[in-house]
Amino acid sequence: MPVNNKQNVLLSQMSVGQRGVIHNFVVESDDCERIEEMGVTPGEKVEVVRYAPLGDPIEIKIRGYLLSLRREEADRIEVTLL
Amino acid sequence: MPAEIFPTQPASLIKTVALVGNPNSGKTTLFNAFTKLRQKVGNYPGVTVEKKTGTLVLANDRVVNVVDLPGTYSLAVRSPDEQIVRNVLLGRAAGEPRPDMVVCVVDAGNLERNLYLFSQIQDLGLPIIVALNMMDEVESRGQTIDVDQLSRRLGVPVVPTVGNQNKGIEELKQLIAGNVTANYQRQWRMAPDLEEEVEHLVRLLEQHENMDSHQAFAEALILISLGSKLKNDEKSSPLKYFFKEELIGQINAVQDRLRAKGLRSRTAAIEARYDWIKSILKDCVRDKARKGPDLTERIDAVLVHKLWGWLFFLGIMGLMFYTIFTIATYPMEWINAGFNWLGDQVRSFLPAGPLRDLFADGVIPGVGGVVIFLPQILILFLFIGMLQDTGYMARAAFIMDRVMSKVGLHGKSFIPLLSSFACAIPGIMSTRTIESPKDRLVTILVAPWMSCSARLPVYTIMIAVLMPSANNWQKAGLMLLMYVIGIVSACGMAWVFKKTLLRSQKPVFIMELPPYRLPSGKAVVIHMWERSRLFLRRAGTVILAMSVILWALMSYPKSPAAVDSAQAVKHSFAGRMGTVLEPAIQPLGYDWRIGIGLIGSFAAREVFVSTMSIVFNIGKETQEDTLRGAFQSARWPDGRPLFTPLVCLSLMVFYVFALQCVSTIAIVHRETNSWRWPIFQFLYMAAVAYLAAFLVYQAGRLFGFS
Numbered sequence: 001m002p003v004n005n006k007q008n009v010l011l012s013q014m015s016v017g018q019r020g021v022i023h024n025f026v027v028e029s030d031d032c033e034r035i036e037e038m039g040v041t042p043g044e045k046v047e048v049v050r051y052a053p054l055g056d057p058i059e060i061k062i063r064g065y066l067l068s069l070r071r072e073e074a075d076r077i078e079v080t081l082l
Numbered sequence: 083m084p085a086e087i088f089p090t091q092p093a094s095l096i097k098t099v100a101l102v103g104n105p106n107s108g109k110t111t112l113f114n115a116f117t118k119l120r121q122k123v124g125n126y127p128g129v130t131v132e133k134k135t136g137t138l139v140l141a142n143d144r145v146v147n148v149v150d151l152p153g154t155y156s157l158a159v160r161s162p163d164e165q166i167v168r169n170v171l172l173g174r175a176a177g178e179p180r181p182d183m184v185v186c187v188v189d190a191g192n193l194e195r196n197l198y199l200f201s202q203i204q205d206l207g208l209p210i211i212v213a214l215n216m217m218d219e220v221e222s223r224g225q226t227i228d229v230d231q232l233s234r235r236l237g238v239p240v241v242p243t244v245g246n247q248n249k250g251i252e253e254l255k256q257l258i259a260g261n262v263t264a265n266y267q268r269q270w271r272m273a274p275d276l277e278e279e280v281e282h283l284v285r286l287l288e289q290h291e292n293m294d295s296h297q298a299f300a301e302a303l304i305l306i307s308l309g310s311k312l313k314n315d316e317k318s319s320p321l322k323y324f325f326k327e328e329l330i331g332q333i334n335a336v337q338d339r340l341r342a343k344g345l346r347s348r349t350a351a352i353e354a355r356y357d358w359i360k361s362i363l364k365d366c367v368r369d370k371a372r373k374g375p376d377l378t379e380r381i382d383a384v385l386v387h388k389l390w391g392w393l394f395f396l397g398i399m400g401l402m403f404y405t406i407f408t409i410a411t412y413p414m415e416w417i418n419a420g421f422n423w424l425g426d427q428v429r430s431f432l433p434a435g436p437l438r439d440l441f442a443d444g445v446i447p448g449v450g451g452v453v454i455f456l457p458q459i460l461i462l463f464l465f466i467g468m469l470q471d472t473g474y475m476a477r478a479a480f481i482m483d484r485v486m487s488k489v490g491l492h493g494k495s496f497i498p499l500l501s502s503f504a505c506a507i508p509g510i511m512s513t514r515t516i517e518s519p520k521d522r523l524v525t526i527l528v529a530p531w532m533s534c535s536a537r538l539p540v541y542t543i544m545i546a547v548l549m550p551s552a553n554n555w556q557k558a559g560l561m562l563l564m565y566v567i568g569i570v571s572a573c574g575m576a577w578v579f580k581k582t583l584l585r586s587q588k589p590v591f592i593m594e595l596p597p598y599r600l601p602s603g604k605a606v607v608i609h610m611w612e613r614s615r616l617f618l619r620r621a622g623t624v625i626l627a628m629s630v631i632l633w634a635l636m637s638y639p640k641s642p643a644a645v646d647s648a649q650a651v652k653h654s655f656a657g658r659m660g661t662v663l664e665p666a667i668q669p670l671g672y673d674w675r676i677g678i679g680l681i682g683s684f685a686a687r688e689v690f691v692s693t694m695s696i697v698f699n700i701g702k703e704t705q706e707d708t709l710r711g712a713f714q715s716a717r718w719p720d721g722r723p724l725f726t727p728l729v730c731l732s733l734m735v736f737y738v739f740a741l742q743c744v745s746t747i748a749i750v751h752r753e754t755n756s757w758r759w760p761i762f763q764f765l766y767m768a769a770v771a772y773l774a775a776f777l778v779y780q781a782g783r784l785f786g787f788s
Contacts, residue, residue, distance in 0.1 A: 028346075028348060028349075031590045032348070032349060033158070033307060033348055033349055033352065034158075034160065034590050034592065035590065035592060036349045036352045036353070037155060037156045037158065037198065037352055038155060038195065038592060038594075039194060039195045039198070039356065041349070041352060041353050041356050042353070044356075049382075050382075050386060052386070052480050052481055052483065052484060053386070053387075053388045053391050053392060053481055054481075054484035054485070055484065056483070056484045056487075057480060057483050057484070057493075057591060057593075059386075059480065059595060063192075063194040063195050064191075064192060064194060065192045065195060065594065065596075065597075066378070066594065066595035066596075066597075067592065067593070067594055067595065068476075068480050068483075068591075068592070068593050068594075068595055069590070069591060069592045069593075070483070070487070070591045072591075073590055073591065073592065
């Protein structure tokens with residue numbers, strides 16, 4: 001994969017099926033801790049599985065399991081696209 | 083057998099074993115396998131966290147206690163569940179002995195995240211056995227786990243298990259009997275600067291708070307992850323724990339240093355643990371080539387689909403309600419007939435007198451009127467148990483979250499609210515799936531506005547009086563309107579509560595979507611049994627007492643001159659209360675007789691109908707038609723009809739809102755562990771009910787209706 005193609009987007013901007021690597025949290029807060037404890041840590045691979053029928057929340061695959069979070073939370077997570 | 087490499091101690095030491103694990107790790111199945119049915123369900127003192135204990139019989143009839151701690155993802159102290167797990171494991175829970183050993187249940191198919199909790203528990207210094215559960219799923223997915231290697235790397239015995247097939251249970255028992263000792267050296271490391279500060283904090287805690295090194299380390303980790311300064315009051319302290327004043331200063335100094343060095347301390351430990359876990363799993367787990375999407379992905383493609391997902395969701399909810407309102411009616415009729423038979427037996431067996439009346443008219447119909455809901459509760463919990471155990475419940479929350487978030491609630495509030503249409507009691511009991519205490523409380527506070535099945539008899543009779551000649555569609559339409567009023571108001575009220583009384587920092591909505599699994603029949607049955615037992619215990623205590631009180635109110639003092647039951651009731655305490663109440667309820671269009679009905683229906687709403695038949699003197703075998711006729715010919719003393727259409731409407735609206743149900747009040751008391759909330763709920767609902775009925779009646783009159 002060409003290096004110059006790598007770009008950071010917010011997790012909430014990714015489309016279904018897209019993969020990336022968690023880059024960072026936009027702002028650090030107590031909530032980040034909660035999300036990181038579920039395995040969403042910088043450097044980890046992530047895939048957007050689907051959005052809920054009403055467009056929110058979002059379902060991701062991380063560390064081999066399925067996790068859902070609201071767009072609000074996904075807005076705070078930066079992902080480097082693969 | 084990996085156990086042999088770990089040192090053991092004489093067998094008499096182990097008394098209590100704690101089961102710990104993530105939600106969906108199969109912990110409860112293992113607990114059931116350990117304890118068979120020797121289980122007790124209760125509450126931890128002061129909190130609403132369920133406490134499950136049981137006994138495990140080892141070889142030679144040795145018995146150890148097993149505590150099934152709530153499923154959690156972490157030992158951080160954000161939710162009451164996490165708090166309890168942490169406190170019990172640290173030996174700080176009031177009245178709970180510190181467990182001598184932990185069995186950490188991990189889902190073998192989701193090792194990475196499950197081992198995170200394991201790593202936190204390991205830090206607490208207790209002997210641990212890992213139960214590598216659901217090994218069958220791993221094998222069928224084509225993965226292999228090198229159990230011996232995993233055991234060596236983690237430093238604890240690891241036993242592969244399949245909980246619902248009883249595989250691995252004997253090995254676990256042998257290990258528990260053999261008494262594994264803790265021999266723990268922490269292997270994961272953070273940045274050296276952070277490690278240094280943690281060590282400093284550990285020393286401080288050991289000196290000032292007399293903590294042992296494990297406890298001090300666990301607390302130090304929480305302290306360095308704080309984003310703000312530590313204040314010394316129990317409420318705001320993240321540890322819910324007091325520290326000595328001088329220690330606070332030192333802890334805050336450590337935090338200042340961390341900030342000055344620009345170290346990312348908040349999540350450092352989390353990342354270090356995950357890195358450690360990853361390095362282990364790299365050597366222990368082998369993924370054979372996977373072919374195509376797995377079962378869960380294939381099912382989800384349909385069940386969470388934009389169109390099929392909705393259809394399935396509506397279908398399953400429809401099926402649930404259909405079953406509750408049709409199939410459940412048969413056993414309900416049997417129960418009704420049974421209690422009637424019992425009443426008749428008492429009547430023919432006991433000599434006439436107060437004792438006979440107490441049983442035949444008070445206790446038996448009173449308790450029977452509540453027990454009659456048992457079939458609906460059983461069916462509801464059958465569905466809820468199945469939905470939960472298959473993994474669909476999380477999908478339902480996923481689909482509905484967007485709707486629920488509009489009023490500030492979590493997707494998980496949907497099922498409890500929906501269940502409340504059958505009966506608020508199981509609805510409120512099922513709020514236990516909501517982690518955030520405030521969301522849970524809001525859900526409990528509005529749930530009774532979902533029109534439950536006990537309101538149906540009241541709605542039915544009122545609609546029959548209101549529009550005797552209307553066709554079924556019109557009647558159904560009016561009935562539906564009552565449901566809609568309840569739903570809309572509940573949403574509005576939830577929104578108000580979330581904005582005012584129970585405002586919280588927006589909790590993070592973050593929910594695992596567990597893989598689909600076949601539910602274990604045994605677990606579902608045990609679940610139904612537990613819930614029913616709780617419900618029946620209520621019926622046997624609070625409801626029993628209330629029905630005796632209500633019976634006494636309606637029967638005493640006896641009127642010597644009364645020729646029929648109507649006059650006797652007017653003379654009774656209830657009749658007098660109704661008369662006293664009349665000025666207060668006249669603005670709603672009600673007279674003292676309806677007042678008695680309102681008082682009587684405190685036991686349960688449908689008691690309104692039987693109370694009214696006593697008041698209107700139509701005898702025990704109430705036919706709906708006779709009661710309707712009595713209602714239609716009822717008059718005020720001045721000859722005006724009592725049950726005008728407006729009064730019927732006002733009464734129905736009153737029943738939508740008023741918390742006319744002792745059982746609900748009792749269950750809210752149990753679930754919130756306080757009297758404050760049920761009393762508040764009763765009062766605010768009474769106020770809204772009064773106001774709404776007042777508005778309907780008075781506004782109606784203003785517009786010229788009668």
